[in-house]
Amino acid sequence: MPGVGGAAAYRDLRRLAHGAVLRPGDDGYDAARRVWNGAIDRRPMVILRCAGAADVAAGVRYAVRAGIELSIRSTGHNVTGRAVSDGGLTLDLSGMDGLRIDPERRAAVAGPGVLWGDFDRRAQEHGLATTGGRISTTGVAGLTLGGGFGWLMRRCGLAADNLLSVELVTADGTVTRVDGDTDADLFWALRGGGGNFGVATALEFRLHPVGPVVTGGAVFYPAASAGRVLRWYRGFLRDAPDVLSAQCNLLRLPAAPFVPAELHGRPAVAVAVCHLGGEAEAGKDLAALDDLGPPLLRRIARMRYTSLQRLYDMAGRFGSRVHGRAGYLAALPDAAIDVLASAEAAPSPDCIVMLSPLGGAVARVGETETAAGHRSAALSVSVDAVWRDPAETAAHHAWVRRLWDGLRPFTDGVYVNELGDEGPDRVRAAYHPASWSRLRDLKARYDPGNVFRLNQNIPPAGPVTTASGEKTPAPAPGRLG
Ligand SMILES: Cc1cc2nc3c(=O)[nH]c(=O)nc-3n(C[C@H](O)[C@H](O)[C@H](O)COP(=O)(O)OP(=O)(O)OC[C@H]3O[C@@H](n4cnc5c(N)ncnc54)[C@H](O)[C@@H]3O)c2cc1C
Known part of the structure; x- marks a missing residue:
């Protein structure tokens, strides 16, 4: 047409x-x-x-x-x-930011324009929360439809695991409410299939008692000790309870008020934690951090969950240029640690290499129970270059490329929300093979014309029906995207 x-x-x-x-x-x-x-x-x-x-x-x-x-x-x-x-x-949809918390039912209904910072603040008024992004300015919709990582996921599952229902506008322009009873197939696809199946105009989440005070923060060690810290981290994760989530990140210390001026910009390896238990329990579970010797800086404290959710906000400034690569790791072998430990320092202060643990409640959901896959992975690793000056683009891309060339052989699959413009094979790699074929079949059922294609695209199985009803051969996966 x-x-x-x-x-x-x-x-x-x-x-x-x-x-x-x-x-x-x-x-x-x-x-x-x-x-x-x-x-x-x-x-x-x-x-x-x-x-x-x-x-x-x-x-x-x-x-x-x-x-x-x-x-x-x-x-x-x-x-x-x-x-x-x-x-x-x-x-x-950013203006569709209505949010209703129902403490009796432990549920929340959020419009797609709601930011996690607002969601957390309102839910925490009742001592409740659900897994949401680690930066307060990230929104609920794209994050949840792709899966949804956050500090709570080892205890409460992915954000998508906590979806109770979705109000959805489908490819034919119908407004419908989808849950496991009204349409189990579509609800399955919405929990990980990204924006491929319709437009979410409201998302209903299950809430859990959290905090309001938790133990959180980070310990920073010199970059030269990255190998030792990463080997320690591997063992620490193995024994970690579900109430503990710990990231290991390679970064430069930020020019933040909590960092002494002489450390600003210093390359470091950080262990960042969120512990949901009481003070004594957290003290016991985090005691092993002392085995690593004196850090450059230790900033772990009892704090409000809402404060923990803002710890990374400085790195999430709107308008920064960003380029990254990511993948799942089934384990953290010595050879991968060697690649990380010998990585050259990031070219600018907001760049970060992040290791985020899965496990716990994420791994207790079956691999194909939701569209979001790779649940048995131990970790997700991401390499993100973040800079402001366009003249520095080539240097930042090269830094990502060199590090990723070394890390990629150890990875298997990728979290769809961390994918860049990497082509159709990488979109497929975000899913279990059985889920991928089911997603393509469902795409053919719910969006045969691939109306929703500006995304990490799942091409419909079989011929594509255009808006005029004409049938054309199915495109090569991703070619429409
Ligand atoms: C600073 C920063 C921090 C982040 N932190 C986390 C984190 O802690 N955990 C995590 O899991 N991810 C995180 N992410 C990644 C984030 O989940 C994805 O970038 C996600 O796609 C963003 O969602 P959005 O609603 O802003 O999407 P948008 O950028 O607005 O849209 C992106 C795509 O999502 C789809 N989409 C968006 N809204 C809808 C809707 N209402 N209905 C249907 N489809 C829709 C569309 O396909 C659209 O093309 C972070 C990203 C940034 C930049």
């Missing part, structure tokens, strides 16, 4: 929707097309700032009818920037 011009789309959408419709040059257009990764600069033909599910449905139906590319932007944190279409229609 032929596309439409910006003027027609603007006029039509103004008639069909309640939310603001923005064209290039309009006030708010640039803010609505910005994403977290400052390297992305896409210009939609038109942006609909959705006021609710009805606007989303109108936008989806309009894009299909007009044959224009559709993108879904919730909070814009995905590094690929596929939340924003270049030349098509972007549905901006």
Whole structure:
């Protein structure tokens, strides 16, 4: 079907929707097309700032009818920037930030524009929380639909494991509520399949008693001791209870108030922890940190869970350029430790190599029970270059490439929310092979025309049905994305 011009789309959408419709040059257009990764600069033909599910449905139906590319932007944190279409229609859901906490039922319903910082603050008023992102400015939607890692996951499972239901706008523009009873297949796909199956306009989560005070923070050691710290970390993880989550990160000490000025920018290896138990229990479980000898800096304390959830906020500044690679590790062999320990220091202060543990409640869910896979992995490793000056792009890409070339042979699969623009084989690698075929079959059932393709795309199995009802051969996986 032929596309439409910006003027027609603007006029039509103004008639069909309640939310603001923005064209290039309009006030708010640039803010609505910005994403977290400052390297992305896409210009939609038109942006609909959705006021609710009805606007989303109108936008989806309009894009299909007009044959224009559709993108879904919730909070814009995905590094690929596929939340924003270049030349098509972007549905901006960031204003759909309603949040309802039901302490009696231990449940919360959040709009796709809700940030984890707000979610945590409101849920913690009742001593409750669910697994959510480790930076308070990350949003609930994209993170949860892709799986959802966070400090609580060893105790409470992935964010997607805590989904109770989703209000969804499907590819034909219908608004529907999906849970395990209404549509078990679709609900399965939504828990890990990313934005491939519709637009989530509300997400209902199970909440758990957490805190409000936990033990958290980090201990920093000189980068030269990375090999020793990583070997210790491997053993520490093996014995860790579910209430303890510990990351091991290679970084530069930030120029933050809690860091003495003489240590700012110093390459270091950090063990960052969250312990959900009482003070005595945490003291016992964290005592092994003392085996590592004197650190450069130790900042572990009893703190509010909401404060712990902001510890990394400095590294999450909107507009930074970012480029990274990630993968799952079944174990942490000596050879992988050697690669990490001999890594050259990051070219700028916000770059980070992060080892995040799975295990606990994540591993107790079966590999194909949800679309989110790789549950038996011990760790996820990510190498992220973060910088501001475009002139430094090549140096940062080269740093990631050199480190990743060494690490990649030890990895198996990847967390879909940590994927960059890496091609269709890497999207497939995010899933168990049986889940991948089921996802492709379900995509053919729920989105045969691949309307939702600006994402880590799962191509529909079999021929693709276009909006006009025409059947075309199935594309090579990922070619539509
Ligand atoms: C600073 C930072 C910290 C992060 N921390 C974590 C972390 O702790 N744990 C973790 O697991 N991940 C983390 N991430 C990764 C994050 O989960 C992904 O980037 C996620 O895709 C962002 O979600 P979003 O809602 O901002 O997506 P957007 O960037 O707005 O959209 C990205 C894609 O998600 C899909 N999507 C978004 N909203 C919807 C919706 N409502 N319905 C259907 N599809 C939708 C679309 O396909 C869209 O193209 C972090 C990212 C950043 C930048």
